[in-house]
Amino acid sequence: MRSFLLLVLVLACSASLACRSGARRSEVPCTCGTAEADFHGCAHHLCLAGQRNPDNPDCVCGTLTIPK
């Protein structure tokens, strides 16, 4: 039981840290699909990490998962 409580505590702490970090990074919106992003690139955190923003169909920063 003690280990379960410890686990919950660790998860709660990491979730709170992740939220704080996410809040800062999510301040930059995804601009993929706009003319500006075509020239300057998109500064959304997923795009900068080379990943596709799943919420934006115009986002091309990253790849599709295509089984071989």
Added chain:
Amino acid sequence: MLLPRTASLALLAALALPAAAQEKIKLKSGKVVTGRATAYDDDQKILSFRTDAGESVQWPLDQLDSRSVYLVYASVIPKENGKGQLQLANFARDAGLYEHAARRYGYAREADPSLAADVEREGAQLRRVAAEACMAKAREARQKGDEKEAQKWLTTILQRLPNEPQAAEAAAMVQEGYAREANARDDALEQKMAGLLEKDLKKGKEHYDKMIERTRDGLTARNDGKAESLWKQALKDGDVVLEEIERLAKKYPDDARVQEGAPKYRQLTIEQMVSVHLHLASQYTVKSSFKAAMKEANAALALDPKSGEALAARARIEQASNEGLIDW
């Protein structure tokens, strides 16, 4: 004791699993389909896709929006395939994805140094078409009477593509239109504050106008050192304007016109100072002086913590600092 431990491990495993990834594909018609790709036939150029509704569909690439085609190619051409990356870069360039094209040319050069001459030739074509596209956007905006938008695209040419033939025309258009557009922003306020401008606001107004002129002259300067010096002076002008606004707000605490006008002037001044800091940040980034660039982006954010442009600039500088600048 075993049960809670098992439960906790199960919980941990569940949290570690990524959410079922949904992909969005855009068709030429503009329709967006959600689901996941199941296969790609490179010979037939056909993408197989299973939609959210459980339907299996197949699309030849020519039925997809060009961005989605780029996405498919990007998914199947590895970074290590120099020739593939070069072709992908050309595709991105022709689809108007200029920044992606520049990135892919970099991958091609890195993967296969023998492609350097091809990359150089195609990269020159990228700069040419990007400058043409920028100028077209500036002209289109000007035709619609949106001078602010026009100035944005002209500035992009001057800062990102200064060696293209369009840069001279862009400089002339900035020289002619920048101050006019910037001054138009405070026209209404000027009319309201006519009396004050004659006396108490005179010094602030002079420095405000100087700040605009120096920003413009920095943009059109053909020398980085001169541009930097002009922008730094413009920021000093901005500081004087802010001090003057504060002084007047304190001097006339009961004058509703002053108390109403001060925040508006402050906002206009701050917007201009933010853009000057971002011009400096952009120049330092191009010169790979990332520490100085970051300092400018942070200064812009200190003035306006919610500035989307400043937040994006800071994120891009961080990226360039970690992974190197994308060379146009």
